[in-house]
Amino acid sequence: xxxxxxxxxxFENKIFLNECDQIFAASLIAGxxxxxxxxxxxxxxxxxxxxxxxxxxxxxxxxxxxxxKMEEGxxxxxxxxxEVPPRVEYELTKSGQELSPIxxxxxxxxxxxxxxxxxEKSCTTHKVLAQ
Amino acid sequence: xxxxxxxxxxFENKIFLNECDQIFAASLIAGxxxxxxxxxxxxxxxxxxxxxxxxxxxxxxxxxxxxxKMEEGxxxxxxxxxEVPPRVEYELTKSGQELSPIxxxxxxxxxxxxxxxxxEKSCTTHKVLAQ
DNA sequence: CTGTATCCTATTTGATACTG
DNA sequence: CAGTATCAAATAGGATACAG
Numbered sequence: 099x100x101x102x103x104x105x106x107x108x109f110e111n112k113i114f115l116n117e118c119d120q121i122f123a124a125s126l127i128a129g130x131x132x133x134x135x136x137x138x139x140x141x142x143x144x145x146x147x148x149x150x151x152x153x154x155x156x157x158x159x160x161x162x163x164x165x166x167k168m169e170e171g172x173x174x175x176x177x178x179x180x181e182v183p184p185r186v187e188y189e190l191t192k193s194g195q196e197l198s199p200i201x202x203x204x205x206x207x208x209x210x211x212x213x214x215x216x217x218e219k220s221c222t223t224h225k226v227l228a229q
Numbered sequence: 230x231x232x233x234x235x236x237x238x239x240f241e242n243k244i245f246l247n248e249c250d251q252i253f254a255a256s257l258i259a260g261x262x263x264x265x266x267x268x269x270x271x272x273x274x275x276x277x278x279x280x281x282x283x284x285x286x287x288x289x290x291x292x293x294x295x296x297x298k299m300e301e302g303x304x305x306x307x308x309x310x311x312e313v314p315p316r317v318e319y320e321l322t323k324s325g326q327e328l329s330p331i332x333x334x335x336x337x338x339x340x341x342x343x344x345x346x347x348x349e350k351s352c353t354t355h356k357v358l359a360q
Numbered sequence: 361c362t363g364t365a366t367c368c369t370a371t372t373t374g375a376t377a378c379t380g
Numbered sequence: 381c382a383g384t385a386t387c388a389a390a391t392a393g394g395a396t397a398c399a400g
Binding site: 113116117119120121122123124126127128133134137138141152172193196197200201202203204205206207208209210211212214215218 | 244247248250251252253254255257258259264265268269272283303324327328331332333334335336337338339340341342343345346349
């Protein structure tokens, strides 16, 4: 990458271009339950009821909404079997699986970041006092 | 990691443990403007007004709110200079900088994912028709 | 079993005006 | 310059009941 003056419009545009994909990606994993669902599906396909059981605090409404959103974003694949009683299975798409290692890194970062923060908190009390 | 039966509660707990850090991390980068700000700060410290100029569509209110949230999350450091007129500079913390490469990967994934989706869309029209 | 429909609350964001 | 204050709009999320 050649050097660009930091004041040039082009320089700023390069940054924005990069942003857009990140923001697009972030919008796909946004939502209270998306990552939770993602995580459970990394180990394989699951039925609606199985997901519900693994995430006891989610309501059926939210599970449906989130799964629909993830389906729309091509993160999960929904397979309906024409049986009685109905059976519907959810699994990560190829893209969804490719996201997993990145999310794992994000988790690692989160773990370390949390540690660092706690370590700092025990030294400096001004934040607590400010409350 | 030793093998655990997939039906055991422990197995599910392991997944949940992993989730938590991810969700914690996600909550820190959530918000309409967080990633945009993050991105601009990767190239160095910026003043309030400079950020505002680089993100023309953000309101001062939102810029303030997001920066405060990111400060609270220890992603950015805020430095106030006792000058007239006032000068305040924002920069990524060490943790914030460590997040950058992960966000870059997320952006790469987003770019590819977007491509894949568009390619699929041009072949299959049922989704468009369903609308 | 796998969802929908309805109603309601909480949180987030935006518009605009004002301040030390 | 770097914010606050206030009000309004939009969006996300939850509780509950019901349906194919």
